[in-house]
Amino acid sequence: MTEINLMPPVLVEKKxxxxxxxxxxxxxxxxxxxxxxxxxxxxxxxxxxxATLEKITTQIAELQPHLAEIRRLEAEISEMKKRVDVIxxxxxxxxVWAHILDEMTMCLPTGLWLSGFRNTAGTDLNLEGSALxxxxxxxxxxxxxxxxxxxxxxxxxxxSTVINEYPIxxxxxxxxxxx
Numbered sequence: 001m002t003e004i005n006l007m008p009p010v011l012v013e014k015k016x017x018x019x020x021x022x023x024x025x026x027x028x029x030x031x032x033x034x035x036x037x038x039x040x041x042x043x044x045x046x047x048x049x050x051a052t053l054e055k056i057t058t059q060i061a062e063l064q065p066h067l068a069e070i071r072r073l074e075a076e077i078s079e080m081k082k083r084v085d086v087i088x089x090x091x092x093x094x095x096v097w098a099h100i101l102d103e104m105t106m107c108l109p110t111g112l113w114l115s116g117f118r119n120t121a122g123t124d125l126n127l128e129g130s131a132l133x134x135x136x137x138x139x140x141x142x143x144x145x146x147x148x149x150x151x152x153x154x155x156x157x158x159x160s161t162v163i164n165e166y167p168i169x170x171x172x173x174x175x176x177x178x179x
Contacts (some may be wrong), residue, residue: 109136124179144175152174
């Protein structure tokens with residue numbers, strides 16, 4: 001079928017322009033709607049983040065007294081550790097001399113006795129004593145050398161004296177206690 005348009009050409013062009021304006025209006029409206037939805041999403045996200053921040057701030061405020069208590073307890077624990085360390089150090093050094101004397105008596109042979117026992121510096125020991133003969137002094141030095149507790153054994157001097165008509169040897173020995 002043939003279509004005859006009796007409308008003047010100006011009106012035909014105007015009618016085509018109206019449809020174009022409608023389409024442009026719909027597209028612009030859709031774009032504005034998308035921007036509005038995007039903006040609403042951003043606003044909702046910001047409000048959600050603000051609510052989360054407020055909740056966390058409230059929790060921090062609630063935990064502040066506990067944090068102060070924790071810091072106080074940590075300081076107290078630190079002070080207690082210092083005190084325990086001092087006690088442990090004192091207890092550790094308490095039996096050193098008992099151990100030295102015990103090891104020394106294990107090394108003493110018969111016929112020998114100590115008359116002097118000095119600690120000069122740290123683990124350095126100066127021993128002075130008397131013996132009935134040189135063999136007792138030699139046995140004592142061998143016992144010190146064979147002991148795991150004494151090192152750097154060094155004979156200082158041996159002198160002969162007479163006590164109540166008995167010949168006695170006095171001696172000095174330097175050594176280090178290993179512990």
